[in-house]
Amino acid sequence: MVFNPDDPRVRKTRRGLQEAFIRLILKKGYDAVSIQDIATEAEAARITFYRHYADKEELLTDCLNTLYEDLAQTTERVSKEALAQGISPLRVLYDHIEAHEPLYRILFSSRGTHTVLERLRHHLATHALKGIQDFVGASDLQIPPDIIAYHAASAQIGLAMWWLDHDKPYPIVYMAQVSVWLTLGGLLRALGIPEFPLPIPAQPSGG
Secondary structure, X not given: OOOOOOOHHHHHHHHHHHHHHHHHHHHHOOOOOOXXXXXXXXXXXXXXXXXXXXXXXXXXXXHHHHHHHHHHHHHHOOOHHHHXXXXXXXXXXXXXXXXXXXXXXXXXXXXXXXXXXXXXXXXXXXXXXXXXXXXXXXXXXXXXXXXXXXXXXXXXXXXXXXXXXXXXXXXXXXXHHHHHHHHHHHHHHHOOOOOOOOOOOOOOOOO
16 A cells, blocks of 8 residues: 555654654664554554554664654755854754754664665765865865765764763753864865864863
């Protein structure tokens, strides 16, 4: 049976299955969760699950794709005015992680998430590449801009994973500032600006 993904009833059922699945993963771990567990937690029939998903891996992928799409739309809405006020895409990333912490904990684990994590990395790299091109262009760079952008995206994801894994020991604003500061050091050298002043972010009180 083919479902219309825009049908409100379909969206409601899938959202219920997704939320039930996330709760169960956080309680029991991915491997211990069965299809029947998901259906019971979602107060749905087992056959309802199979009408929407082939297995729990497909459900997990749908959960994480939903997360990615929301982040992509949020990042795209960052205006020039917001950037001028210090609301960078990295600040948006940390805000998004905090707002969807259970899903990010699953995403940053090793179970069935490689494809979606690569989409996140590609999304961040695309924004980094656009920033490089807007700032200096690509013709005079010593290192190909796509390498620079991918490195920056990988570093940003790695730091965000550390932050979440250590139970968010520093505020979002500080983490976004530190991520930019650490990334810009190598980035500016690659752009031929080795002496550009980079003030160290002020550590929050109590940090």
